[in-house]
Amino acid sequence: MVRTRIFFEKHGIYVFLFLIVLFSSLVSPAFLRPQNIVNILNPAAALGMVAIGQTFVILTGGGGLDLSVASVMATVAVIAAAHTGGQDSQLLPAAAICLFFGILIGLINGLLITKLRVPPIMATLGMMIILLGGRFLYTKGIAEGSYPPILRFLGTGFVGPIPTSVLSLAIMVVIATVVLKKTVFGRQVYATGANINTAILSGYNTDLILVMIYMISGLMASIAGLYIAGWIGVADNWVGQGYEVDSIAAVVMGGTSFEGGRGGVLGTMAGVLILVTIYNLVLLLHLPVQTQYMVKGAVIIIAASFYVRRGTR
Amino acid sequence: MKRLIVTLIIVGVCAGLTGILTVGEAGEVDWARSTLWNPYPQQMVETSKYKKAPPYTMAYCNASLSNAWAVVGVQTIKYVVHQNKDKIKDFLFTDAMDKPDKQIADMEDLMTKKVDFIVIRAITEAALDPIVTRAHAQGIPVVCFSRKVKSDNFVSFVAASNYTMGRAMAIWLAQYLKGKGNIVVLAGVAGAGSAEERWIGIQEALSLYPGIKVLQKEYTQYSISKGKTVMQAMIQSFGKKIDGVLSVGGSEALGAIEALQEAGMKVPITGEPFNGFMKRVQQHGFPALAVDFSPAMAGECVSLGLQVLQGISVPHYYQGKRFLIATHDTPDIKSDIAWKDATFPDRPDTFVFGYGLPPVEWLK
Numbered sequence: 001m002v003r004t005r006i007f008f009e010k011h012g013i014y015v016f017l018f019l020i021v022l023f024s025s026l027v028s029p030a031f032l033r034p035q036n037i038v039n040i041l042n043p044a045a046a047l048g049m050v051a052i053g054q055t056f057v058i059l060t061g062g063g064g065l066d067l068s069v070a071s072v073m074a075t076v077a078v079i080a081a082a083h084t085g086g087q088d089s090q091l092l093p094a095a096a097i098c099l100f101f102g103i104l105i106g107l108i109n110g111l112l113i114t115k116l117r118v119p120p121i122m123a124t125l126g127m128m129i130i131l132l133g134g135r136f137l138y139t140k141g142i143a144e145g146s147y148p149p150i151l152r153f154l155g156t157g158f159v160g161p162i163p164t165s166v167l168s169l170a171i172m173v174v175i176a177t178v179v180l181k182k183t184v185f186g187r188q189v190y191a192t193g194a195n196i197n198t199a200i201l202s203g204y205n206t207d208l209i210l211v212m213i214y215m216i217s218g219l220m221a222s223i224a225g226l227y228i229a230g231w232i233g234v235a236d237n238w239v240g241q242g243y244e245v246d247s248i249a250a251v252v253m254g255g256t257s258f259e260g261g262r263g264g265v266l267g268t269m270a271g272v273l274i275l276v277t278i279y280n281l282v283l284l285l286h287l288p289v290q291t292q293y294m295v296k297g298a299v300i301i302i303a304a305s306f307y308v309r310r311g312t313r
Numbered sequence: 314m315k316r317l318i319v320t321l322i323i324v325g326v327c328a329g330l331t332g333i334l335t336v337g338e339a340g341e342v343d344w345a346r347s348t349l350w351n352p353y354p355q356q357m358v359e360t361s362k363y364k365k366a367p368p369y370t371m372a373y374c375n376a377s378l379s380n381a382w383a384v385v386g387v388q389t390i391k392y393v394v395h396q397n398k399d400k401i402k403d404f405l406f407t408d409a410m411d412k413p414d415k416q417i418a419d420m421e422d423l424m425t426k427k428v429d430f431i432v433i434r435a436i437t438e439a440a441l442d443p444i445v446t447r448a449h450a451q452g453i454p455v456v457c458f459s460r461k462v463k464s465d466n467f468v469s470f471v472a473a474s475n476y477t478m479g480r481a482m483a484i485w486l487a488q489y490l491k492g493k494g495n496i497v498v499l500a501g502v503a504g505a506g507s508a509e510e511r512w513i514g515i516q517e518a519l520s521l522y523p524g525i526k527v528l529q530k531e532y533t534q535y536s537i538s539k540g541k542t543v544m545q546a547m548i549q550s551f552g553k554k555i556d557g558v559l560s561v562g563g564s565e566a567l568g569a570i571e572a573l574q575e576a577g578m579k580v581p582i583t584g585e586p587f588n589g590f591m592k593r594v595q596q597h598g599f600p601a602l603a604v605d606f607s608p609a610m611a612g613e614c615v616s617l618g619l620q621v622l623q624g625i626s627v628p629h630y631y632q633g634k635r636f637l638i639a640t641h642d643t644p645d646i647k648s649d650i651a652w653k654d655a656t657f658p659d660r661p662d663t664f665v666f667g668y669g670l671p672p673v674e675w676l677k
């Protein structure tokens with residue numbers, strides 16, 4: 001009994017994911033079709049990338065979260081379209097600009113939070129709005145340009161039977177897991193989240209750690225922006241809209257505590273898969289929009305309750 | 314000190330970014346075509362009490378910039394203001410980011426500044442009604458654009474009928490399919506007047522075609538990515554059973570075409586003249602209808618306002634001019650403009666066609 005309880009406390013979110021997938025495949029014959037799985041996974045990959053960065057941020061505790069990620073994604077998408085003009089030859093310099101941009105925004109967020117002591121929710125909310133205004137200033141409201149074939153390949157192509165975006169996400173998950181679990185930096189992240197005062201007394205430069213965390217979040221949001229742009233294929237000011245909330249939901253459902261110091265990227269990926277599965281299922285079941293919202297909300301609460309049980313015992 | 318400098322830099326950057334885009338046709342409002350769809354006697358509003366000498370201060374109290382159509386609307390207003398700079402000395406712009414309480418505060422602010430004329434795109438009919446009524450009572454002429462308030466306490470309401478739009482889309486699709494087939498509906502934003510009114514129009518028209526079956530209707534938030542996601546799921550559910558796609562908006566029609574193209578399906582589709590949608594229809598040879606709900610109506614609000622301030626009577630309900638753009642004519646829906654003439658290959662995908670919009674100048 002105790003073993004069972006411990007198992008569920010540790011792996012409940014994965015059991016929940018399995019049950020959701022099993023239920024979906026039973027109630028909708030279309031769910032397990034290969035093309036439907038691809039349809040789910042392509043946009044899920046971008047959400048997964050953002051959620052990796054969000055996991056790092058939330059792990060540090062202290063109310064840490066990054067609301068600017070969706071705005072970074074959209075801004076990167078319009079920069080990439082404008083700078084590549086649909087030409088593969090321009091992708092590398094444009095991608096470099098985009099990644100630098102994401103890191104820069106993360107740096108500013110980190111400095112606001114550590115040096116000016118602006119609460120993370122306010123700093124990143126403010127940044128989200130500034131980026132929105134800046135994007136309209138840059139595009140004059142209409143995003144120009146188009147995406148090169150390589151970027152479309154990243155968003156919609158395949159390497160063998162595996163979608164390129166999923167393969168990319170898998171590589172990023174491995175890297176992020178190694179960084180968090182096997183490096184000094186990873187241990188510092190968990191230590192900062194668990195108890196920032198203890199981390200300071202242990203000689204950690206927690207301000208530097210927090211700044212780096214927000215830079216990682218900005219970097220991951222910019223990478224996700226490029227992938228989602230490649231998936232949609234249209235330069236738009238609103239690419240990634242809603243990903244800030246979805247990424248936070250995925251992280252928390254996946255067992256990373258808002259209090260910090262507990263959780264990880266694998267749980268977050270389970271949270272991402274639960275979200276995209278339920279978003280797809282309500283469409284396949286042709287549920288009325290009102291019911292769709294209620295089902296989505298209920299699933300998020302139930303999934304999060306698995307984490308709460310784990311965290312309180 | 315360091316903290317103060319950093320704060321000042323951030324405030325400076327924010328202030329710079331809020332000074333967005335100032336652009337700005339004059340004068341004459343041609344409402345001949347707009348009267349075509351008014352089934353009732355044209356109700357004119359006597360405006361001599363608002364008459365005053367220029368220059369004027371005018372304001373646009375916007376609901377939000379949450380989609381390309383809204384952005385083009387703002388650009389059009391600014392363009393027309395710019396064209397009338399001899400008459401309009403100041404132009405104030407507020408954006409409520411879809412928050413009714415913010416839009417009420419914006420209206421109060423504009424009234425305190427004693428502007429001569431306000432154009433408002435109200436977030437909701439009910440929430441904005443009291444403040445618009447107060448402005449009306451204070452003698453400030455208010456023109457509602459695209460969305461009106463609950464009462465009739467405004468000088469004029471400039472829009473194009475969403476019911477007509479929905480009917481035109483449904484009639485074209487049903488007639489193109491020769492009255493028989495399965496369709497799916499991409500329905501905009503749940504609860505939004507534009508989406509729900511178009512859906513009512515669609516249902517009215519489809520009742521005349523019992524052979525047309527709606528397989529599924531989904532709200533798609535006027536979003537390209539949501540349009541693609543939903544269309545992909547519909548293709549998985551129904552596959553080749555889908556004979557036509559009725560999209561009430563241009564953004565989701567663009568997303569849907571991406572999904573249809575990836576699935577190797579070519580079925581008739583409706584939408585708005587959203588340039589990316591227009592380009593892909595032309596490029597891939599989809600049969601399509603685009604019904605104009607032109608953001609250029611925003612500019613007509615300015616022209617209408619100038620007439621009000623000159624004491625010239627204006628229509629209480631002003632139906633914006635509207636064009637039907639079709640790749641194929643049907644017995645009751647004939648294209649007003651050739652598809653290629655409403656498609657701009659060198660313009661961005663999110664550019665929205667609108668009569669009266671100068672395709673080059675408006676972006677300056």
